[in-house]
Amino acid sequence: MNANDIRQLEPAALWQNFYNLTRVPRPSHKKEEIGLFLENFGKSLGLETLRDEIGNVLVRKPATPGMENRKAVVLQAHMDMVPQKNSNVTHDFQTDPIDAHIDGEWVTASDTTLGADNGIGLAAAMSVLQSKDIPHPAIEMFVTVDEETGMFGAFGLQPNFLKGDILINMDSEDEGELYVGCAGGIDGDITFRYTEVEIEEGDVALKISLTGLKGGHSGVDIHLQRANANKLMFRFLKDAVSDYEARLASIDGGSLRNAIPREAFAVITVPEEGVEDIIEFVKEYEELFIEEFKGVEDKISFTVEQVELPTGLIPEVVQDDLINSITACPNGVARFIPELPTVVETSNNLAIVKSDGSTITVRCLIRSSVESRKEELASMVESVFSLAGAKVALVGGYPGWKPNLESPILKEMIKVYENKYGITPKIMIIHAGLECGILGTHYPKMDMISFGPTIRYPHSPDEKVNIATVQKFWDFLVATLENIPLK
Incomplete structure (x- = not known):
């Protein structure tokens, strides 16, 4: 032995x-x-x-x-x-x-x-x-x-x-x-439907990878202020789309509703002449993430590589609605228990964002020890994604x-x-x-x-x-x- x-x-x-x-x-x-x-x-x-x-x-x-x-x-x-x-x-x-x-x-x-x-x-x-x-x-x-x-x-x-x-x-x-x-808790199951559109002629595809985060249990570790891979990825994507003519082809972030997402991957397209700018932009964001999460995350890796062109893109209006709603979605601790200020009362984990060519699935797990607070935060999540045109179902509630x-x-x-x-x-x-x-x-x-x-x-x-x-x-x-x- x-x-x-x-x-x-x-x-x-x-x-x-x-x-x-x-x-x-x-x-x-x-x-x-x-x-x-x-x-x-x-x-x-x-x-x-x-x-x-x-x-x-x-x-x-x-x-x-x-x-x-x-x-x-x-x-x-x-x-x-x-x-x-x-x-x-x-x-x-x-x-x-x-x-x-x-x-x-x-x-x-x-x-x-x-x-x-x-x-x-x-x-x-x-x-x-x-x-x-x-x-x-x-x-x-x-x-x-x-x-x-x-x-x-x-x-x-x-x-x-x-x-x-x-x-x-x-x-x-x-x-x-x-x-x-x-x-108690409740799941937010969110769905965007889309039909892929063609890629602009002359564009190239890049895979953006965010890895090395600690993740953890979305109940036990949510107060530790660890990075959420989905939130960070979409923060980058919003700027990439706005400033570098990037278009989103696919997204794959997180894997389980009750685990803080540790990794996220996106495939984007950009004009060929803009590739070097995006590469530099990714480096800048990596440095930013490392600085912001110093003392919390010690292995953040944010990288870019050129890949084959995908079959199509997420339509621009769906892409923008997705980016804006993920950016706006509450995540992490919403409230501590007033009488026990070190104990989390209410939180949301923006756990999963995945696309498959026709559907984007977003999953959240909302928790609270106060039923009315759980319902309030669930309503906030529902409102954010409903305004973005997604179908929202609040399911699996437990006391x-x-x-x-x-x-x-x-x-x-x-x-x-x-x-x-x-x-x-x-x-x-x-x-x-x-x-x-x-x-x-x-x-x-x-x-x-x-x-x-x-x-x-x-x-x-x-x-x-x-x-x-x-x-x-x-x-x-x-x-x-x-x-x-x-x-």
């Missing part, structure tokens, strides 16, 4: 299970293979194992002797991961395992997302099911499908599928913090999770943490969406909480999980299960 093998780490059972998960391709919507893997895992332990109609997996384990009078616990995680990779990497998330390895104090992957979100939480639940020496009440491991693309597993949960009294979600990403609330500071499991976990580590954990509301809000609509009487180890840069190829906090997360979970309140 080499020095970078994560299976040498402690707790051994958890890391072995996480390693096994990295062997199973599990991007969102590829649920059959990972669902079957989890189903076989439960059955191999001789435990009651169920799969519902949409693919959620439930495994039940009876209480250990002497713990039968404690409240039953649902250990909840999701099985899918965000498939993000750097453009220079050959990796097929549909078939290839994740190259997870040790990097100092962290476990990370090679130029792809790691899947610690939510693979570590899932591996912990699996390890509890395997354990023979951990005292615990009756356990249900409940694993949802397609959380990352719309929380479809949580939405599709049927009444009476779960029997537990307490739900412990293990999908938050800062050790030492207990999460009791989260933001936030309202905090309950009188929660019995919250009080118990605070006490356990204080006794174990001598400090009080932070009580938090997360701006990212957790499934607790949706699950609470199905099971309104269920007591819920969320916690996890320290994960940095989820939803990006820089994703990493801190090794020491995984051990601490596991120890805290074990101690919590030993101290679940009586029925």
